[in-house]
Amino acid sequence: MRLSVLIKHLEAYAPASYQEDYDNSGLLIGSPDQEVHAALVALDCTEQIIDEAILQDCNLIITHHPIVFKGLKKITGKTYVERVVLKAIRHNIALYAIHTNLDHVKNGVNGIICERLGLQNLKVLRPKNSLLKKLVTFCPTEYADKVREALFEAGAGHIGNYSDCSFNASGFGTFKGNEDTNAYAGEKGVQHHEPEIRIETVFVVQNERRILLALLESHPYEEVAYDIYALENKLETVGSGMIGWLDQEIDSKEFLRMVKERMDATVIRHTALLPKKIKKVAVCGGSGSFLLNDAIAAGADAFVTADFKYHEFFDAEGKLVIADIGHFESEQFTSDLLIDIIQEKFPNFAIRLTEHNTNPINYFI
Structure with missing residues (x-):
């Protein structure tokens, strides 16, 4: 092929x-x-x-x-x-x-680690931003349904577990075409007032071309008015590391034995074991020390990853157990x-x- x-x-x-x-x-x-x-x-x-x-x-x-x-x-x-x-x-x-693109998707590298460890109710540990954009467009009221459906089919309007998301407001647009126009409505050389719907919807950056094509093909105007805004909102389903929960809490030694066996690790470097049980677990395939503060802030009892340096182990400060299983082992x-x-x-x-x-x-x- x-x-x-x-x-x-x-x-x-x-x-x-x-x-x-x-x-x-x-x-x-x-x-x-x-x-x-x-x-x-x-x-x-x-x-x-x-x-x-x-x-x-x-x-x-x-x-x-x-x-x-x-x-x-x-x-x-x-x-x-x-x-x-x-x-x-x-x-x-x-x-x-x-x-890293495979690291960042929910069913990627970190998803496999979570699956092997039996973690549930998974969330991305550090969601990425700058992956979302907003499209704002204006179309005749009678075409609003058609345009919205075309945008949704092209991939727009997804927010978390919801699809077909948009905001809509009524108003009117004005335009005056010259002699070379073939306008949807109105007369050449005369200003026209058209009842319109303002449609706003979000999309992920890689779908921009497809969404714009859908907009232009479904919209009745010769010149389609639209704006695209870059958003700083985080995309909660994409990003670094993951965090989830074990079915049952277990003590630190039992947890490390389980990780060693299920991840086929030769050795685990770890911080001091804590008296509390392990229930909430953060993971990151490969070099994950940059996510330590995220794991702590998320309330993780343990952090399974690799490539921690000597002094970085001190940064756990007794708040969780760092389990460094090795770079290859975490991604094998x-x-x-x-x-x-x-x-x-x-x-x-x-x-x-x-x-x-x-x-x-x-x-x-």
């Missing part, structure tokens, strides 16, 4: 606009127009993964972590990143990464998630899970 078709499906699940500014998710090597016949999925793209793709005759590698993260000024093969890029290009293997089930996402839409597409463990950290036990 054409690579662009697969990318469109993946980014419908985890839109590229949801990634962090520092990230480099998306198509890293290859053309959206190229045909792909088989894909290899892994957490990281290493030389070993490239060799596996060649051996398995896969001309696409999909990973969580982007191999090209910072700008490359030279590609000489001096570093492992450069060698991966060179080998992928030589063998016509496309590389695609779906990183992401590859299975990606395969499920793809096979749900394309059950006959050849997709393989890597046989290699790409964790660069080893433990001497």
